[in-house]
Structures are given as C-alpha cells and as structure tokens.
Amino acid sequence: MPPHQAIRIAEERGLDLVEVAGNANPPVCRIMDYGKYKFMEAKREHAARAKQKNIVVKEVKFRPKTDDHDFDFKVKHILRFLEEEDKVKVVVMFRGREVVHRDIGYRIIEEVIQRVGDKAIVEKPAGIDGRDMHAILAPRIIEAPKPPKKPKPAKPETNETEVPH
Structure with missing residues (x-):
C-alpha cells in the first residue's frame, strides 16, 4: 500500500x-x-x-633468570587461572642482550606446559613477538561423567514347559 x-x-x-x-x-x-x-x-x-561467557586472558610473565621458587609460584597461579576457566598467556620477557638466548625462553615455556599439561591445552605454541616470547594456554574442559543408566526391571521369565491347571 x-x-x-x-x-x-x-x-x-x-x-x-x-x-x-x-x-x-x-x-x-x-x-x-x-x-x-x-x-x-x-x-x-x-x-x-x-548467557554469554566472557573469555578472560590472564598474563603471567617470566624472565630468563627467573628463580626456581618464583617459577613454582607462578605455575601455581597459572593452575589457579586454568581452574577458574580463564586462558593464560605465558610471556618470557627479554631485556638487552638476553634476546640472543631464545632457547632459554623456549625451555621456560616448555617447562610450564609440561607442569600444567593435564589441566591445559596449548592454544598457541611459543612464538617471538618483538622482545617477548609468548604462548597461550586454554583450560582443558573435562566433561562431568554422565550418571549410569538405571537397568530396566527384568520381565518375569516364564517356563514354556509348564502348563497352568
């Protein structure tokens, strides 16, 4: 119209x-x-x-000379973030001439992945971006086991040899 x-x-x-x-x-x-x-x-x-779930990416920074105790402490933080179902960006920061020793950065990231391997999947493997090396870990979603199905009640067996009187 x-x-x-x-x-x-x-x-x-x-x-x-x-x-x-x-x-x-x-x-x-x-x-x-x-x-x-x-x-x-x-x-x-x-x-x-x-209803939408916000994806949060937490960042944990390491240095090539990070001490063992600090390393363990940061891995605990990563595990906590993964349990809260947040993604984690693992960053190894290089300063000055440290950037020449990229192998140290790869070793640090591989050690982190090894320690949290049962709780995380590697979404993005280790890669260099400027003076930083980073990898992204996502929580491994474990589905809750489904309850077992209840068995159906068995039908009473009839013996065909018997004849009712």
Whole structure:
C-alpha cells in the first residue's frame, strides 16, 4: 500500500509505522508501537549478554633468570587461572642482550606446559613477538561423567514347559 495510506492507518490506531527491511524492494514496513518494540529488543539483547561467557586472558610473565621458587609460584597461579576457566598467556620477557638466548625462553615455556599439561591445552605454541616470547594456554574442559543408566526391571521369565491347571 502507499506510504501515506499506511501512515494514516497507524495514526488512527495510535501506533507507529516502522520500516523493518529497507533494503527489500519494495521496502517492508510494519504498524507497531515503536517504544514497546525498542524495549523488547533491549530486553532480548540483555538476556543474550547474560548467557554469554566472557573469555578472560590472564598474563603471567617470566624472565630468563627467573628463580626456581618464583617459577613454582607462578605455575601455581597459572593452575589457579586454568581452574577458574580463564586462558593464560605465558610471556618470557627479554631485556638487552638476553634476546640472543631464545632457547632459554623456549625451555621456560616448555617447562610450564609440561607442569600444567593435564589441566591445559596449548592454544598457541611459543612464538617471538618483538622482545617477548609468548604462548597461550586454554583450560582443558573435562566433561562431568554422565550418571549410569538405571537397568530396566527384568520381565518375569516364564517356563514354556509348564502348563497352568
């Protein structure tokens, strides 16, 4: 119908004429309460956002000369982050001429991966980015075991040789 006729009908009903699909040929419009429509859209978006899980990436930094106790302490932090289902970015920072010894960085990252291997999967292996070397670990999602199915009650067995009297 022509736009002026649709506008007149919408005004008679106390509603609005809202363009739903402007790219269609001809454009599609609908007569509705626009305020209520916007409210319902916002409510739908809020519900979708509430169900969404935010992915958090925690960063743990090491140096080539990180002491054993500090290393153990940081690995405990990584394990805690993985248990909270956060991703972990393991970074080895090089300063000055340390960047020449990339093998040390690879060894540090491999040691971290070995220690947290049962709780994490390697999402991105060790790689160099400027003066830093980093790898990304994601939590290993272990599905809860399904409860065993209850066996169906056995049907009473009948002996075909017996004849009821």
